[in-house]
């Protein structure tokens with residue numbers, strides 16, 4: 001009951017396959033819907049065994065958070081000004097700017113369920 005109620009406020013669920021391919025300390029960019037028609041790019045990150053999701057839109061100055069190895073195994077990077085973001089909270093840990101947008105993410109049967 002509580003889960004259903006919380007889900008109503010988290011957005012609709014989207015399943016992304018291949019959860020096991022997202023290795024520890026890596027980030028991968030996926031597109032949810034048609035980006036040219038209102039979809040979004042999400043950066044999936046695995047930190048300490050859990051999957052987290054950041055919006056690829058950098059909150060600093062129009063750059064994009066990218067996929068690839070996470071800095072120190074836990075921070076996603078926007079290469080435009082080299083700011084680092086903690087995927088667990090969206091907080092910028094290197095650079096002064098607002099938090100990156102995060103999405104709820106969980107693993108289920110080999111897929112990643114996102115609430116976007």
Ligand code: FES
Pocket residue numbers: 058059060061062063064078079080081082083095
């Ligand atoms: S635009 Fe991303 S760090 Fe500046």
